[in-house]
Amino acid sequence: MLRLVLPLNGVPDSIAAAQAPRPLYGAAATRRLEQKFAAALPPHTLMDRAGTAVARLARAWQPHARRIHVLAGGGNNGGDGLLAAARLRQAGFGERIEVRWLGQEERLPADARWALAQARAAGVAFVEEAPQDAPDLVIDALLGAGLHRPLEGEMLAALRWLQTCPSPTLCVDLPSGLDADLGHWWADAPVQPAGPRITLALLTLKPGLFTGAGRAAAGEAIWCDDLDVDVCAALPDAWLVGPDGWPHRDRLRADHASHKGRRGDVLIIGGVPAAAHHGIGMTGAALLAGRAALRAGAGRVWVAVPAPPSSTPAFDPAQPALMWRTVEAALAEGLPQRATVVAGCGAGSALVPVLGALMQQTPRLVLDADALNALGAAAVPGSNSPWLAALRDRAARGWITVLTPHPLEAARLLDAQVADVQRARLQAAEQLAQRTEAIVVLKGSGTVVTMPGALPRIVASGSGWLATAGSGDVLAGLLGARLAAWTPVEDMSALLDAVAATAALHGTLPAASSSPIWAPTAADLAP
Ligand SMILES: NC(=O)C1=CN([C@@H]2O[C@H](COP(=O)(O)OP(=O)(O)OC[C@H]3O[C@@H](n4cnc5c(N)ncnc54)[C@H](O)[C@@H]3O)[C@@H](O)[C@H]2O)[C@@H](O)CC1
Numbered sequence: 001m002l003r004l005v006l007p008l009n010g011v012p013d014s015i016a017a018a019q020a021p022r023p024l025y026g027a028a029a030t031r032r033l034e035q036k037f038a039a040a041l042p043p044h045t046l047m048d049r050a051g052t053a054v055a056r057l058a059r060a061w062q063p064h065a066r067r068i069h070v071l072a073g074g075g076n077n078g079g080d081g082l083l084a085a086a087r088l089r090q091a092g093f094g095e096r097i098e099v100r101w102l103g104q105e106e107r108l109p110a111d112a113r114w115a116l117a118q119a120r121a122a123g124v125a126f127v128e129e130a131p132q133d134a135p136d137l138v139i140d141a142l143l144g145a146g147l148h149r150p151l152e153g154e155m156l157a158a159l160r161w162l163q164t165c166p167s168p169t170l171c172v173d174l175p176s177g178l179d180a181d182l183g184h185w186w187a188d189a190p191v192q193p194a195g196p197r198i199t200l201a202l203l204t205l206k207p208g209l210f211t212g213a214g215r216a217a218a219g220e221a222i223w224c225d226d227l228d229v230d231v232c233a234a235l236p237d238a239w240l241v242g243p244d245g246w247p248h249r250d251r252l253r254a255d256h257a258s259h260k261g262r263r264g265d266v267l268i269i270g271g272v273p274a275a276a277h278h279g280i281g282m283t284g285a286a287l288l289a290g291r292a293a294l295r296a297g298a299g300r301v302w303v304a305v306p307a308p309p310s311s312t313p314a315f316d317p318a319q320p321a322l323m324w325r326t327v328e329a330a331l332a333e334g335l336p337q338r339a340t341v342v343a344g345c346g347a348g349s350a351l352v353p354v355l356g357a358l359m360q361q362t363p364r365l366v367l368d369a370d371a372l373n374a375l376g377a378a379a380v381p382g383s384n385s386p387w388l389a390a391l392r393d394r395a396a397r398g399w400i401t402v403l404t405p406h407p408l409e410a411a412r413l414l415d416a417q418v419a420d421v422q423r424a425r426l427q428a429a430e431q432l433a434q435r436t437e438a439i440v441v442l443k444g445s446g447t448v449v450t451m452p453g454a455l456p457r458i459v460a461s462g463s464g465w466l467a468t469a470g471s472g473d474v475l476a477g478l479l480g481a482r483l484a485a486w487t488p489v490e491d492m493s494a495l496l497d498a499v500a501a502t503a504a505l506h507g508t509l510p511a512a513s514s515s516p517i518w519a520p521t522a523a524d525l526a527p
């Protein structure tokens with residue numbers, strides 16, 4: 001059955017909520033499934049269904065295309081393309097179906113060999129060169145789940161043509177150049193295609209489609225055809241998740257006897273003013289986090305500033321309900337013991353002296369930005385950092401810690417390069433979670449949320465709209481409100497789901513506040 005998974009950039013709440021969570025299978029798991037189902041079906045059935053599904057979607061998407069160019073590689077991905085060409089030709093679609101096939105007959109897998117014979121028998125035209133002009137439709141079947149190394153030579157040249165071709169392009173299974181497991185882009189070619197593009201995943205959805213380079217390369221929509229077999233019984237490698245609404249909000253509406261003490265307390269620590277921090281003020285970061293926590297339903301929100309009282313703001317005109325403190329006053333009042341603490345948003349180095357106390361005092365802690373930087377390379381193997389010991393001690397007590405690094409912060413924690421983190425985002429998030437025994441939210445395109453012993457979640461929502469200063473502070477505030485309202489249950493994976501759903505909700509906020517002209521800023525996300 002054919003299903004739309006992600007629509008045009010940005011995910012309206014309703015669609016994402018209705019569709020997620022969805023299981024994601026990497027290349028090895030997909031191959032196992034393919035072998036299992038192929039063994040139970042007549043020869044070539046899966047490839048027949050795959051090629052037919054590609055042809056069907058091509059016709060539906062570009063019904064008026066006259067010249068269709070299929071770029072096909074030498075593996076089974078190319079086989080899908082060859083079979084799609086055969087089916088389009090047999091259906092009398094368009095005026096010319098041509099295939100540029102870069103395979104070698106003697107090295108063809110059995111299914112692709114059969115597909116090649118089908119294309120030849122159907123009278124498809126074979127061409128040697130890339131078109132000089134733009135065909136009405138291009139079908140990208142160069143490489144699929146079999147790609148795990150850099151492209152070179154003829155394949156690289158073909159991919160560069162593909163990425164710069166302005167024609168509407170339908171990618172078969174995965175955009176060529178993308179690693180199915182990692183979301184890594186293996187080619188020295190632009191990730192973002194020049195023309196309109198959609199991707200049709202076959203049999204399974206692969207994690208790489210949704211994180212790292214995946215979203216940029218896959219185009220405006222990702223479809224999936226399960227080839228009429230039931231893959232869902234198999235254990236996935238990860239889950240694709242959407243927002244789950246905002247249960248806190250629904251509960252509050254129904255809770256007539258509620259009072260502010262019942263809705264969850266959040267303490268934001270950050271927002272150092274310029275006067276107290278070498279002329280570099282970051283009050284806005286804590287404001288954004290505080291406003292987001294308040295808007296997301298927290299009953300009481302304090303903002304504690306690591307600075308002397310004389311330089312501490314006392315009032316936010318947009319949200320006068322925010323209560324201001326110095327960090328010392330907040331600690332003296334015992335706020336960290338009873339509130340969920342969100343530490344780091346614009347805290348600068350002033351956080352370091354109190355971080356140890358926070359780790360020891362607060363059962364629910366979100367560490368963002370400067371709090372993460374304060375941890376240094378705590379997550380490298382064999383680290384004897386006192387911060388690592390403090391994080392593990394928290395886990396041993398059953399306390400909740402959520403780390404929200406962007407790729408650079410994750411790289412610092414792992415003493416790695418940003419490119420290493422981005423090359424394998426799921427693995428980087430899992431490493432961080434294993435070593436710190438915390439819930440990790442690795443931000444960026446396709447935010448990854450994981451914790452030790454759990455399958456990672458990839459957030460389905462979000463787009464380049466979120467790449468605006470302060471949007472991470474808004475997420476930290478939302479997480480604070482969500483954790484503050486969290487009722488402990490046995491099943492820790494429910495907490496992971498709640499954290500992932502919060503990140504997914506954050507991903508939908510720009511769509512809710514975008515106008516035809518203005519790009520949303522972080523202040524629009526947390527007014
Ligand atoms: N066999 C079947 O029944 C089915 C196959 N399917 C298709 O099969 C694909 C996977 O097929 P394969 O495992 O054959 O893999 P691919 O077709 O993705 O790639 C393997 C081929 O590409 C070459 N290759 C890999 N990396 C390269 C590089 N960097 N430079 C140059 N050449 C490179 C390999 O030598 C091999 O010829 C899926 O993506 C999907 O499109 C699915 O349609 C499901 C059904």
Ligand SMILES: Nc1ncnc2c1ncn2[C@@H]1O[C@H](COP(=O)(O)OP(=O)(O)O)[C@@H](O)[C@H]1O
Pocket residue numbers: 369406442443444445446447461462463464465466467468469470471472473474475506
């Ligand atoms: N291209 C993108 N696609 C999806 N989400 C993005 C993208 N760029 C940024 N984001 C999201 O925006 C937020 C930015 O957070 P961060 O980098 O900490 O910014 P800041 O420190 O300015 O608040 C994160 O939630 C991140 O996942």
